[in-house]
Amino acid sequence: MESENLIKQELEELQKQLGKKQKFEDAVSSLKSLLQQSYPSASTSLRKSFYTVICRVATVLKTRYTAPGFWSAGLGLFEQAISFVSEPSEKEHLKACIAQARENLHLEDNPSQTLQTAVNRENRGYLFEGHLTVDQEPPQPDWMVQANLLAAAARLFEAESSQGLATNGSTEDDAASVLEMLRNRLEEVVPLMETGGPVAPRVPPASKEVVAKLPVISLTEEILANMGKDAECAICRENLVLNDNMQELPCKHTFHPPCLKPWLEEHNSCPICRYELQTDDHAYESWKEREKEAEEERKGAANALRGGEFMYV
Known part of the structure; x- marks a missing residue:
């Protein structure tokens, strides 16, 4: 027990060193050695401590140190750690860390693994008001169903005119499926088409110039204290720690810059309060x-x- 306490103290010290750029790679190397030596015989509590520090490495890479050398060090750690951990949730998270590291290092040589990672992300629910749901995304509104069904029908009718449904069994099945969906939703779709319901345009990505000008703050002890003990980035769900860089929206909600940029490109709204930024459209x-x-x-x-x-x- 005393030896495990010493290892925990060493892990705490390594976690502190991760916050210093000049010590990051040495700290990761030491963590790999410690993992190799101590993890197999470690208690559940100590294994959780190892996992916490490994997650911190991933967060630091995403938010602060983005040079290839740092990602290469992190990749080596993640690939070693995944061979030790047994918890399914930990394995999944480490798979995602490995995929992101390989992507940053342009090592995407396994398309099937990349596709599986994307499928896993799709099956995790959806982000609503800053929280990742367990359930699937709710049904689309009628106007979107109408647009999607009519677009699909148009594509199939175009295929019919160029190929002929009689000679293409797959296309025939697809057409039957779409027409059945149209029939089932007819009572809902037709009134909307007749009344010209309120179809809002899709929100374009946020202006790159506006996003670039968003202020970036470094978390101090005082800011963290005001945010609360379990403060986290609402997009990646990682707990916030001292010296994390955070980008602030005009609504005053903050997020890791590498998390916020792709989110605004796809959704252009604050994940917490739905505040919209200006677009170039x-x-x-x-x-x-x-x-x-x-x-x-x-x-x-x-x-x-x-x-x-x-x-x-």
Whole structure:
């Protein structure tokens, strides 16, 4: 037990060294040696301590040290660690770390492994208000179902005219499937088409110039204390620690810069409060302005109506 306490102290010291750029690679090398020597006979508590430090290596690589030499050191650690851990969740996380390290080092020579990693990510649920759900994403709205079904039907009818459904069994099955979906949703889709329902355009990516100007702060002890004990990045779900770099949105919510950039490219909204950044799409920005003005007019009309009701009471 005393020897395990000494190993835990050594792990704590190595975790501190990970925060110093000039000591990072030496700390990772020492961690690999310690893992090799002590993990096989370690208690559950000590194994958790090892895993915590390994996760910290992954976080530091994503948020602070992005040079190939650092990623190469991390890759070696992740590949060694995955051969030791037995917890399924830990193995999955390490697989993701290995995939990301290989991607950064341009070592994507196993397409099937990369595809499986992507499938695993797709099956993890979806991010809603800063929390990763367990369930699958809820059904699409009617207007999106309408658009997707009609687009699929158009593609199939185009294939029919160029190839002929009678000679292509696969296309025939696909067509039957899409037409069956159209029939099942007919009562919902047709009224929307007739009334021209409120179809909002897809939100374009955030302006790269706007994203580049977002302030980056380094977490101090005071900031961490204000954020609370279990503060984490709402995108990658990693716990925040001293000296982490965080990028701040105008809504004052903060995230790791490497996590936030791809998120804004795909969603362009704060994962917590849904605040939208400005885009480079002039048509979309004009639509937003029109919607804002229309909303103000609706509110004004509603207030005027309520005022009239009071006058005649």
